[in-house]
């Protein structure tokens with residue numbers, strides 16, 4: 001079923017989530033600003049901690065709408081509502097990127113033309129490969145190149161980036177030049193961005209109808225929570241699966257609290273329902289917003305809290321360290337990162353992803369290198385996976401199901417509430433000093 005939200009005056013909008021990734025200072029926030037007309041509550045580095053550190057610490061959300069492109073005409077859509085997710089660029093904030101990336105239909109990878117591909121650009125490519133099938137590169141800060149040689153410079157850098165992309169799942173991706181904030185921070189507000197109209201046109205030609213469904217249990221990823229005087233507490237976030245309507249009862253599993261949905265808004269407009277892929281603010285009453293930062297909210301009783309889980313794993317090609325059984329990793333699932341001990345083993349892909357508890361699976365001292373680039377795998381307890389609880393079907397870059405796959409039994413240091421079948425990344429965040437190396441190690 002197509003993704004249809006209610007737009008202005010009851011019109012149906014096609015919601016399309018675009019993640020903006022890239023190295024620190026490449027111009028992600030400036031690009032989001034240049035692209036957006038309507039800013040939502042969480043947008044543009046409003047977080048005071050983020051302003052202090054001068055980097056985007058939190059996911060910023062903003063949006064703009066554009067006409068339905070020719071290739072989607074006749075699909076019953078009045079407009080396309082593009083939600084921009086401005087993802088942070090700092091490597092140790094991989095958790096936040098994953099939290100945002102799980103809801104992203106399309107990735108814009110921002111590259112500073114004066115710097116080219118940088119460490120975190122490469123990391124963002126890895127994360128893009130794990131979480132999304134569609135990507136384009138935006139070559140930013142073109143104003144910093146000498147005008148007489150600009151075209152040649154853009155063409156040279158485009159070739160270089162395209163060459164890098166050849167060895168990834170994004171071979172052939174478009175590279176679009178812009179100057180999101182010509183003149184940089186000191187430029188007068190009257191200075192407008194360059195190349196944005198062209199970028200919107202290119203993006204428009206790439207928009208597709210994401211596979212989404214209102215069926216299945218409701219799961220909502222909360223990124224901000226704040227009080228509104230006289231109304232209650234608002235949780236803003238993105239619907240990961242199912243749908244929600246006014247007066248529905250929802251649960252905040254880690255607090256074991258249930259609440260009724262009092263009202264809802266999408267980009268400042270009241271709505272009665274929201275479904276998978278929608279960004280929405282949900283208002284509940286008698287709930288202290290300080291209790292919640294990032295979390296998952298769901299239909300009562302749906303989300304499991306796991307002390308251990310089995311995950312199909314692949315070693316990310318950039319990772320140089322061995323992944324040995326018994327090693328501890330920072331395991332990032334949704335918005336949470338917990339320490340987990342891995343025990344690796346191999347075996348055929350289980351039928352319906354249900355492990356045969358009577359069967360013996362070969363133990364692995366060390367996880368072998370993945371023969372493929374980056375591919376998708378699923379996590380969750382085997383039981384939940386076997387029950388096939390529906391969640392968003394994503395287009396992936398996954399390798400075809402092989403006879404022999406690798407798995408990890410992950411024992412968590414503290415219980416994690418997570419979506420069955422969610423993507424996880426195992427990393428060694430303590431290797432920050434080796435920032436030139438990718439932190440990604442294996443993911444499930």
Ligand SMILES: Nc1nc2c(ncn2[C@@H]2O[C@H](COP(=O)(O)OP(=O)(O)OP(=O)(O)O)[C@@H](O)[C@H]2O)c(=O)[nH]1
Pocket residue numbers: 022023024025026027028029030031054055056057088089090140141142143144178179180181182183184185186
């Ligand atoms: N000259 C020039 N400067 C730019 C352009 N785009 C962004 N900048 C400047 O580059 C710096 C970083 O821009 P941001 O938009 O904050 O970059 P970011 O990638 O969101 O940064 P983080 O959130 O820290 O990862 C700022 O000083 C911007 O003013 C551009 O097109 N031209």
